[in-house]
Amino acid sequence: AVRELGGTGLAREIRTRAAVDAAELTESGTTPGLAVVVATDDESSAWYVRSIARAAGKAGIDCRTVDLGAGADPQLIRATLEQLSADGSVHGIILQTPLPAGAHFEDLASAIDPRKDVDGANPVSLGNLAAGLPAYPPATAAAVLELLDHHEVELAGRNCVVVGRSNVVGKPVARLLLQRDATVTICHRHTPELTAFTPDADVLVVAVGKPDLITDKHVRDGAIVVDVGTNPTTDGGLVGDVDPSVHVAGLTPVPGGVGPVTTALLLQHTVRSAVRSARRPRHAAESQLRTSSEH
Numbered sequence: 147a148v149r150e151l152g153g154t155g156l157a158r159e160i161r162t163r164a165a166v167d168a169a170e171l172t173e174s175g176t177t178p179g180l181a182v183v184v185a186t187d188d189e190s191s192a193w194y195v196r197s198i199a200r201a202a203g204k205a206g207i208d209c210r211t212v213d214l215g216a217g218a219d220p221q222l223i224r225a226t227l228e229q230l231s232a233d234g235s236v237h238g239i240i241l242q243t244p245l246p247a248g249a250h251f252e253d254l255a256s257a258i259d260p261r262k263d264v265d266g267a268n269p270v271s272l273g274n275l276a277a278g279l280p281a282y283p284p285a286t287a288a289a290v291l292e293l294l295d296h297h298e299v300e301l302a303g304r305n306c307v308v309v310g311r312s313n314v315v316g317k318p319v320a321r322l323l324l325q326r327d328a329t330v331t332i333c334h335r336h337t338p339e340l341t342a343f344t345p346d347a348d349v350l351v352v353a354v355g356k357p358d359l360i361t362d363k364h365v366r367d368g369a370i371v372v373d374v375g376t377n378p379t380t381d382g383g384l385v386g387d388v389d390p391s392v393h394v395a396g397l398t399p400v401p402g403g404v405g406p407v408t409t410a411l412l413l414q415h416t417v418r419s420a421v422r423s424a425r426r427p428r429h430a431a432e433s434q435l436r437t438s439s440e441h
């Protein structure tokens with residue numbers, strides 16, 4: 147039988163912990179604040195933003211959605227991110243995708259203060275991560291590692307294959323696995339034949355966005371598979387990138403795997419950022435993230 151590596155229990159633990167820390171912080175005078183900047187009328191994005199807002203509210207985080215409209219000018223998006231970066235009541239900033247045509251995600255995300263970059267979107271965060279310096283990893287990438295740890299999957303010395311190389315998932319996941327002493331291979335759309343690599347994986351992470359991309363011929367039966375893909379179905383459901391009937395040792399479900407852990411980690415990162423901000427002497431702000439040992 148395939149072991150289901152679920153994420154809902156872990157997500158609940160993370161949210162509960164974040165709520166406890168948020169309450170303590172609020173007690174001492176700082177309410178954690180999260181801002182989600184939206185410039186799209188995409189329905190699945192709206193659904194995701196509402197679920198973040200709801201989860202944040204329950205955890206005692208003050209969440210505001212800044213909706214600039216689907217046709218928002220990139221200049222306005224940048225200015226909004228700068229304003230929120232300077233706003234002392236905001237501790238976490240998320241730039242939601244998709245963005246209007248002509249807006250470049252990494253370019254705009256560079257306007258997010260790295261200390262508030264709770265979804266690791268600023269290229270500075272990605273760079274720090276690559277260099278092994280403290281940074282918030284993108285929440286989805288961090289969720290993959292949290293799930294593997296939660297289910298006690300050994301990483302040091304293991305063969306890990308990551309399919310997908312985006313800045314939000316594939317690349318940071320590969321970096322995090324590397325930090326954990328795994329041997330990491332990254333496959334992507336120009337990899338001619340996935341079966342040349344994926345069957346060697348002890349741990350396979352798939353973040354592409356194509357239903358049934360991974361089937362039995364891609365995996366060995368002892369593999370642990372993390373399915374990051376979220377593909378909407380015509381009946382309003384959600385499927386991953388991995389054929390759910392694959393014969394492997396363990397598989398994360400979609401929905402109920404990486405997704406809920408991702409949302410929970412956004413809250414955790416926001417509360418951590420608020421804790422750091424509350425501890426920070428007003429003018430010594432600059433060096434805090436770099437010298438923190440909490441990551």
Ligand code: NAD
Binds near residue numbers: 312316337355356
């Ligand atoms: P993306 O489109 O930015 O990147 C997709 C990657 O897949 C690219 O690097 C591309 O090279 C690679 N790819 C495309 N076709 C391929 C093929 N045939 N074989 C191998 N590689 C191929 O997508 P993304 O933002 O990285 O997201 C990937 C998936 O993860 C999507 O389904 C997305 O919805 C999902 N996602 C889930 C969460 C979550 O919290 N669960 C968060 C973010 C993204």
